[in-house]
Amino acid sequence: MTSSVYQQAIKELAQAAHGSGRLDHPDGAARLDNPLCGDRVDLTVSLAGEVIAAVAHETRACLLCRAAASLLGLTAPGRSPSEMRAATAALEAMLNSAAVLSPEWQALAVFAPVAAYPSRHGCVLLPFQALQAALQGKPQ
């Protein structure tokens, strides 16, 4: 009854659904689909000066994607867009080439077991990519 991927921390993240919802007056918004699996993230973001003030997402997706969206909802507020770009890159590198995470992004380590399943990489990355899309053209 164990799974290498669905560890307690991931399940709790998904369940908590940090940041779920929709901002009323966002500075940026994006809808990203994963056409092959039907996952969808609707993301809104607001900025306060140089940093992300708030993130909200409506995620209709698998558990991995929901956990990733929740982690994003937990960690993005207070960070700058470029920090979040770095986080996305770190996540991608960990999945694709088992790169080691910097101490700052240890929270992403819960997704390390997903590296063995390339077909699921997109599930984890989708919310982070949605944030990038929503920030497109915004001050960095």
Add this chain to the structure above:
Amino acid sequence: MTSSVYQQAIKELAQAAHGSGRLDHPDGAARLDNPLCGDRVDLTVSLAGEVIAAVAHETRACLLCRAAASLLGLTAPGRSPSEMRAATAALEAMLNSAAVLSPEWQALAVFAPVAAYPSRHGCVLLPFQALQAALQGKPQ
């Protein structure tokens, strides 16, 4: 310096080019191409009652095709369209399934070695098929 296919009889037939030319007032005519190899037969035929009075062909083709056209030019006059249809069928059967020729059509036996080369069957058959096409719709 031998060839299983190009025996003396075939070369002589091709050289003789029996029936080469074009009839001035044919009862039927057909042009048949073999698009894959560029062989072409232009055939004209005239009838006298129930039998073929004359056949003429312009053949721009390989030696096998020219030999076959020549044999046709030699044998068709005086036969009925249905006899020539039987000859065509006999030729096809000999090539495709090594069927034995009836005594009447022993002349076709010069082409028996071609059976081993399916890619050349069309060369031998083309003049006979051109005759069939030229006779299309004529009294049998």
Add this chain to the structure above:
Amino acid sequence: MSLIEQLRAQFPFYAAANPCHYLDNAATSQIHQQALAAMAGQEASRANVHRSPYRLAEASTHAYGEARARVARFLNAAANDEVVFTSGATAALNLVAYSVGETLQAGDEVLISAAEHHSNFVPWLRLRERSGIRLRVLPLLPDGRIATASLAELVTERCRLIAITHCSNVTGAVTDVAAVVAAARKVGALVLLDGAQQVQHGPVDVQMLGADFYAFSSHKCFGPTGVGVLWGRQAVLERLPPFMTGGGMVGEVSLESLSFAAPPARFEAGTPPVAQAIGLGAAVDWLMTLPWAEIHQAESALLARLLAGLATFPAVRLIGPADLARRLPIVSFEVRGIHPHDVCQVLGERQVALRGGNHCAQPLFAALNSAGATRASLALYNDAADVDALLAGLEDALKVLS
């Protein structure tokens, strides 16, 4: 040896160390050893097809023609030349959409169903964009079967073609082809059957079916990837323009004049998938030797075992007809509150190979108001242990994921 053991012994997949419980046969089947050997043997010493009088080229041409003859027998085609080799079912369906499409006028109608795979849906959407045809869609019954009762209403005088699946890749429902063909005949419409899912479960008889076109893929019926078939009635093929063009399918070519070879060459531009077609020929040849009554009985028994097992899970909802008649062993289901990919992931970790999502059938899921499903698809080499592993794994998945 039992029948299943005999069958497994013929599949390289089962000779590998630790084969998984392979239940993803609707996506692709495992390859039969004869098909693999025929393909590899052809490739090892080869020449192109089309005429050249040296031994290897004659042998390639002969083997390729023989493959065509075998497929013709498998489908009970009236003539070998009714068999067109394509690169797969999708290419075969696109061939019809482009070629028949070219003969249609704005306002002409094509009828499809809401159960179609994207490969028999999107080409018609695109044709509608190109040519202004009207696209009509047969609706579904609540259990996913195509509502053939609507044929009377939807097949109008303007209907030129009905393009419909022989069997759904999601629900396993087998279409009432006789009803479709009868409706088409009334208005002189052509019928194209998408047989991608059907051929894995035995030879079909296109003449008995009464259709005009039949499309399928080799890799779903134990042959190699890279090849498929469009069967077409000779009289129909003869009056259609080509789709792709190039070497091997022309008559005369110049800037001023262009003519095409007769079918099937007209529809096989360029070097065909020679070795793959020969592999497919070996696969269907083998399929024709099997005791199908016995296999169908075994498949039905397994299907019943799977459906009964799934019925014990209150969280599981079946997508597709529950009765065993007119249905193939393709079983899609939702698990309440759990995403199909998470189900597949947990099962995959337990060596049960399933597939989850919308299975290239978004219109079907929209019609059935479902966001996606997990699918198990059985083939002739599956056994009770495969089904039981799925059921046990599903129990685990519910625990892991809840």
Add this chain to the structure above:
Amino acid sequence: MSLIEQLRAQFPFYAAANPCHYLDNAATSQIHQQALAAMAGQEASRANVHRSPYRLAEASTHAYGEARARVARFLNAAANDEVVFTSGATAALNLVAYSVGETLQAGDEVLISAAEHHSNFVPWLRLRERSGIRLRVLPLLPDGRIATASLAELVTERCRLIAITHCSNVTGAVTDVAAVVAAARKVGALVLLDGAQQVQHGPVDVQMLGADFYAFSSHKCFGPTGVGVLWGRQAVLERLPPFMTGGGMVGEVSLESLSFAAPPARFEAGTPPVAQAIGLGAAVDWLMTLPWAEIHQAESALLARLLAGLATFPAVRLIGPADLARRLPIVSFEVRGIHPHDVCQVLGERQVALRGGNHCAQPLFAALNSAGATRASLALYNDAADVDALLAGLEDALKVLS
């Protein structure tokens, strides 16, 4: 072992009993053992590509992606996603004709040459029928080379695409691509190169060539049949509509809305030729390890031997450039008074594999006022004995056939 012996040891063809003198490489090459093994290995235990989280499916998806990366390296593409797998060069060329064709208006111009293979000629004739484009044709010099001097005159402001062969399959002449690309750039036209004959003679560098599209077939560069490649510049691919449609290449699908995935998926509808692409990946991987300078020297020496030998026959007329520069070892010739098929037949009986006819290049033969030719095409595993067998056989043929 000599280089040729080392190379031959890697081809199953040369392990067979009595391999012939295989000089029909422009039609299809023999397969490399790695390509055959990679294809067979993939097929033996397989799953479909596209996401499913079980081990076999992950492995298939990975291997298919790796094949794409290998082809990208072979072509020095800027990104793996610039590589689209097709069923062959003909399908790749049709893809461009349909997809780019959809973006053209009546009166737009496409420039081709009189040296094109039917696969890069007929699709443009058909596009002209569909869309009213104007088709312009670069003429040939008497030795069969494309008259690039005419580019200045024929590339007008309305020119949208130049589709031209990288190397002729009849004359062996290599096109002056730099001149073509320069002319295209002046008016903003795209350039499509038909590399079907080129890739057999070593890796190419699409970035250095400066083209926008590059098409080739696996079976002509030591890979399996059933697969080919269209390389396209990413920025160009991204703004093109799809050609074939179906599973695996869509975004949203419904009667009301339709969107497509990004390239390369957009252009790979349906199940791709998975195992064949993996075989091709192995073939090009091997090609990238070879000592090309040495191989080109050997090929040139053999070509010189063949041309010198043919020059001793008064009845023989060469179709194609006589100098060795800018030319690949593909040699077509006429024999006065003797039909090419008769030449090929006699040589075939002597185990020399040639091809005769118009080689799917009717416009070229019309331009050169020839009714057809016999062709010998050399690859890296050919040796002097092959050439000498041809020359001896030709002497026999002249005796037998005169």
